[in-house]
Amino acid sequence: MIFEIEEIPEGGFSFDVLADKEHFGIDQPDCTLVDGVKVKGKLTKIEREICFSGDLEAQLKVACTRCLKPFPFEVKSKIQVHFIPRIKEPSPGSEVEIKETDIEKEVYENDRVDLSGPVRDQILLDVPLMCLCQEDCKGICPECGIDLNSNQCECNSEGKIDPRFAELLKLKDKLK
Ligand SMILES: [Zn+2]
Numbered sequence: 749m750i751f752e753i754e755e756i757p758e759g760g761f762s763f764d765v766l767a768d769k770e771h772f773g774i775d776q777p778d779c780t781l782v783d784g785v786k787v788k789g790k791l792t793k794i795e796r797e798i799c800f801s802g803d804l805e806a807q808l809k810v811a812c813t814r815c816l817k818p819f820p821f822e823v824k825s826k827i828q829v830h831f832i833p834r835i836k837e838p839s840p841g842s843e844v845e846i847k848e849t850d851i852e853k854e855v856y857e858n859d860r861v862d863l864s865g866p867v868r869d870q871i872l873l874d875v876p877l878m879c880l881c882q883e884d885c886k887g888i889c890p891e892c893g894i895d896l897n898s899n900q901c902e903c904n905s906e907g908k909i910d911p912r913f914a915e916l917l918k919l920k921d922k923l924k
């Protein structure tokens with residue numbers, strides 16, 4: 749999602765695109781983009797600083813925190829990005845001081861800005877730490893690993909197996 753600064757007119761540049769999911773590299777086993785990302789908004793130029801303000805929409809597949817089953821998850825979000833140019837080798841005695849810790853701002857180089865990174869960060873920020881496939885997901889049985897949403901197991905009804913004994917049973921199964 750690269751934009752040449754030269755091509756941003758005085759009044760700003762509005763666009764509405766479906767950006768290929770390959771731009772964003774979101775493809776972890778527990779969080780994957782299933783389609784392109786809709787990005788809509790406006791780039792504006794104020795001297796050498798570039799602002800982007802817009803909306804994004806992304807379809808993801810995330811793993812349920814409790815049962816680990818993948819399920820569709822939609823992100824709809826506002827996005828604001830502020831780009832400043834990288835200053836090459838500030839001349840000695842230069843009075844301009846750049847705060848290195850200013851993480852709110854993205855730095856751009858070579859007269860172009862890339863929205864892919866900020867869009868990816870915004871998407872990941874909108875995926876909650878706890879993602880449940882359904883509000884009352886029962887999760888998986890900690891002892892036998894069965895999905896309790898669609899199955900039942902004997903673990904709870906027959907009293908808990910001593911975890912050390914459970915380990916031995918697993919070992920025994922492996923040796924078969
Ligand atoms: Zn679940």
Ligand SMILES: [Zn+2]
Binds near residue numbers: 901
């Ligand atoms: Zn069980």
